[in-house]
Amino acid sequence: MTTYQYDDDSVVVIIGSGAGGGTLANELCQKGVPVVLLEAGKRESPATFINDEWPSFSQLSWSDPRTTSGSWRIARDFPNLPAWICKTVGGTTTHWAGASLRLQEHEFRARDTYGAIDGADLLDWPLTLEDLAPYYARAEDKMGVTRTNDIPGLPGNNNFKVMYNGATKLGYQHCSTGRMAINSQPRHGRPGCQQLGFCFQGCKMGAKWSTLYTEIPAAEATGKLELRTQAQVLRIEHDARGRASAVVYADANGQLQRQKARVVAVAGNAIETPRMLLNSQSSLFPQGLANGSGTVGRYYMRHTTGSVFAEFDEPVHFYRGTIMAGIISDEVVHRPERGFAGGYEMETLSLGLPFMAAFFDPGAWGRDFASVMDRYTHLAGMWIVGEDMPRPTNRITLNDEVRDAWGLPVANVHYDDHPNDQAMREHAYRQGEAVYQAVGATRTHRLPPFPSTHNLGSCRMSAKESDGVCNGYGQSHEVANLFISDGSQFTTSAAENPTLTIVSLAIRQADYIAEQLRTRAV
Amino acid sequence: MSEMTLNRRRFLQGAGSVLLGTLLFVNGPVALAAPTHSWSLPLTRLSGDQAERLLVMVRRLYPHDSMEDAVYALVVKELDSRAAADPGVAELLASGVATLDREAGGDWRTAEVKRQLAILGAMEGQPFFTQVRSVAVVALYSNELAYLHFGYEGASYPKGGYLHRGFNDLSWLPDPPVKASPKPFA
Ligand SMILES: Cc1cc2nc3c(=O)[nH]c(=O)nc-3n(C[C@H](O)[C@H](O)[C@H](O)COP(=O)(O)OP(=O)(O)OC[C@H]3O[C@@H](n4cnc5c(N)ncnc54)[C@H](O)[C@@H]3O)c2cc1C
Ligand code: SF4
Numbered sequence: 001m002t003t004y005q006y007d008d009d010s011v012v013v014i015i016g017s018g019a020g021g022g023t024l025a026n027e028l029c030q031k032g033v034p035v036v037l038l039e040a041g042k043r044e045s046p047a048t049f050i051n052d053e054w055p056s057f058s059q060l061s062w063s064d065p066r067t068t069s070g071s072w073r074i075a076r077d078f079p080n081l082p083a084w085i086c087k088t089v090g091g092t093t094t095h096w097a098g099a100s101l102r103l104q105e106h107e108f109r110a111r112d113t114y115g116a117i118d119g120a121d122l123l124d125w126p127l128t129l130e131d132l133a134p135y136y137a138r139a140e141d142k143m144g145v146t147r148t149n150d151i152p153g154l155p156g157n158n159n160f161k162v163m164y165n166g167a168t169k170l171g172y173q174h175c176s177t178g179r180m181a182i183n184s185q186p187r188h189g190r191p192g193c194q195q196l197g198f199c200f201q202g203c204k205m206g207a208k209w210s211t212l213y214t215e216i217p218a219a220e221a222t223g224k225l226e227l228r229t230q231a232q233v234l235r236i237e238h239d240a241r242g243r244a245s246a247v248v249y250a251d252a253n254g255q256l257q258r259q260k261a262r263v264v265a266v267a268g269n270a271i272e273t274p275r276m277l278l279n280s281q282s283s284l285f286p287q288g289l290a291n292g293s294g295t296v297g298r299y300y301m302r303h304t305t306g307s308v309f310a311e312f313d314e315p316v317h318f319y320r321g322t323i324m325a326g327i328i329s330d331e332v333v334h335r336p337e338r339g340f341a342g343g344y345e346m347e348t349l350s351l352g353l354p355f356m357a358a359f360f361d362p363g364a365w366g367r368d369f370a371s372v373m374d375r376y377t378h379l380a381g382m383w384i385v386g387e388d389m390p391r392p393t394n395r396i397t398l399n400d401e402v403r404d405a406w407g408l409p410v411a412n413v414h415y416d417d418h419p420n421d422q423a424m425r426e427h428a429y430r431q432g433e434a435v436y437q438a439v440g441a442t443r444t445h446r447l448p449p450f451p452s453t454h455n456l457g458s459c460r461m462s463a464k465e466s467d468g469v470c471n472g473y474g475q476s477h478e479v480a481n482l483f484i485s486d487g488s489q490f491t492t493s494a495a496e497n498p499t500l501t502i503v504s505l506a507i508r509q510a511d512y513i514a515e516q517l518r519t520r521a522v
Numbered sequence: 523m524s525e526m527t528l529n530r531r532r533f534l535q536g537a538g539s540v541l542l543g544t545l546l547f548v549n550g551p552v553a554l555a556a557p558t559h560s561w562s563l564p565l566t567r568l569s570g571d572q573a574e575r576l577l578v579m580v581r582r583l584y585p586h587d588s589m590e591d592a593v594y595a596l597v598v599k600e601l602d603s604r605a606a607a608d609p610g611v612a613e614l615l616a617s618g619v620a621t622l623d624r625e626a627g628g629d630w631r632t633a634e635v636k637r638q639l640a641i642l643g644a645m646e647g648q649p650f651f652t653q654v655r656s657v658a659v660v661a662l663y664s665n666e667l668a669y670l671h672f673g674y675e676g677a678s679y680p681k682g683g684y685l686h687r688g689f690n691d692l693s694w695l696p697d698p699p700v701k702a703s704p705k706p707f708a
Pocket of ligand 2: 205
């Protein structure tokens with residue numbers, strides 16, 4: 001096993017081993033770059049994953065304290081659980097459902113396409129779909145995305161059958177089992193999907209892509225990676241010139257360690273990433289590291305979401321098989337006549353009995369609620385995911401009143417829905433209900449958003465230094481050897497599930513970092 | 523150490539009409555798995571009286587008429603262990619249960635259901651109510667007995683997933699074309 005000295009300042013230190021960090025680590029190691037990967041969580045495996053929702057949640061989720069504020073319903077229902085993300089090797093790629101969609105060309109130009117929208121600071125990305133296309137192709141191959149690279153689509157389950165029939169009755173043209181980073185047949189040493197129905201609990205087959213058992217072992221095999229687990233980063237230090245120089249973390253024994261670094265890449269997901277930068281303030285960076293523009297933590301996005309569940313006379317058993325078994329893409333276009341900018345996808349979703357009880361209508365009790373639970377085997381369900389607006393006030397800040405185990409202020413997540421989000425959600429709820437009514441739903445239900453599964457934008461990339469935190473390669477405008485390597489980079493949220501884009505950006509960033517190292521630019 | 527004994531006869535004689543309805547359904551799927559006929563729940567911190575009152579409360583919060591008391595008792599068990607671990611919780615539950623009786627003008631268990639619901643409605647949002655409800659919504663629906671009752675099949679990995687066990691067995695709608703939904707790999 002490769003190990004590096006704490007004072008080895010030739011290494012790239014990557015914080016977080018999820019979609020962004022795990023991919024970046026592997027890509028750099030493949031090029032011979034020495035990497036120390038610091039991950040706050042433990043290392044599990046398909047063998048240790050648990051087919052039971054709450055026990056699995058305890059095993060994988062980030063449960064350190066966080067606080068919330070704002071008018072979003074999460075602040076009331078889950079005041080200390082703003083986001084549903086992981087603290088484990090592989091990060092939230094252990095939890096994720098696998099939907100892998102490219103952003104659309106116009107979504108990289110949101111400001112240009114949608115125009116100015118009150119209460120939102122829309123901005124175009126500093127890169128285009130054309131720039132990212134080759135990296136999307138590499139990501140799809142790496143992740144084994146169905147319907148790309150001659151990989152067949154997955155077979156649809158019962159929940160998909162209901163969605164498909166409703167969608168076609170309604171006249172929708174684009175409904176299929178979609179593009180999923182789940183093996184529809186054995187590929188690259190991983191088996192095909194056995195339709196377990198526990199994609200959110202860590203795939204015990206290893207059929208679903210996760211950095212845990214793809215990127216990270218591949219990186220270890222190069223001899224260039226040292227993965228340190230239960231290593232929770234507290235702050236990033238810099239030298240007198242304002243270059244990132246070391247990372248301070250608490251190890252598995254609670255001991256503080258300082259790892260020197262030539263380059264630091266932050267990939268802690270869009271809440272912890274800005275928190276680490278803000279907690280790294282110094283006399284040189286009084287507002288927090290890389291925060292001269294004041295945008296670190298701002299423009300936090302979570303997608304416009306909600307779910308529609310429907311009851312039927314006949315059984316569905318929607319929990320059997322892949323969770324996101326299919327998708328309707330007809331509404332993902334930008335069509336302002338609908339009363340909002342941007343678009344949304346509808347994707348099947350099922351919940352096991354425990355999560356159904358917790359998330360169907362948080363806080364609900366009594367006969368009405370119980371009567372839906374009674375129909376559990378006769379439910380179909382879908383999740384709505386659409387573009388939400390970047391607002392300067394939707395924001396991660398430090399909450400000085402609440403401290404974590406190491407005495408650092410926790411992250412507060414503030415979110416207010418924008419009128420555009422509300423109009424889109426209303427439209428999507430209506431269309432979702434219509435899909436199910438078209439095939440005889442006896443009752444339909446609108447579920448409120450869950451704690452955020454997609455967390456984006458809190459260190460956004462921008463062409464101009466004053467508009468954001470990093471450039472089109474995720475490189476900090478201010479600190480040349482500091483990189484943002486996760487969904488925090490997103491300039492706008494676009495409608496699509498974000499992970500394919502996070503992975504593609506990480507591959508592109510690895511090429512860029514390797515070049516910068518070679519030319520001694522960093 | 524105390525215990526709450528739940529057996530059919532005792533309820534028929536003792537608790538009166540409150541729980542009677544629940545006992546008419548002893549042949550559901552849970553009845554086969556649960557120790558239905560006579561069983562007791564050992565309690566660490568709660569008294570048997572408190573436990574019975576909490577059980578009725580949880581039944582009112584999440585009324586599944588045909589579901590066995592055995593499943594509801596799992597919530598009481600969880601509340602008991604929280605009370606054992608945290609004196610603050612024990613205190614909260616004790617005073618909450620006393621409030622239930624007081625509001626019911628005597629014995630909460632035998633108050634009319636309508637009255638019970640009104641009492642709970644007035645307590646919504648208060649710490650006792652929130653404690654019981656938040657424990658109940660997890661404990662009641664996250665156990666094998668509940669899975670059986672609601673028809674959720676639980677862990678599927680040990681059974682090889684649903685690939686050959688009905689993931690696409692829905693027959694009341696036409697199958698989507700293979701372009702939208704390819705056949706499973708052989
Ligand atoms: C239930 C669910 C379903 C989803 N389904 C989909 C889907 O179908 N399609 C899709 O595109 N996306 C999906 N997602 C979202 C997807 O999981 C995320 O977009 C993606 O994993 C984010 O990657 P990341 O690298 O930003 O962060 P993560 O994958 O969350 O990784 C961050 C890692 O950083 C670690 N970390 C954080 N702070 C520190 C610190 N201070 N020190 C050390 N380590 C730290 C964390 O422990 C974690 O392991 C889903 C998410 C959930 C929860
Ligand atoms: S349904 Fe497929 S992807 Fe999901 S957990 Fe099962 S084998 Fe893995």
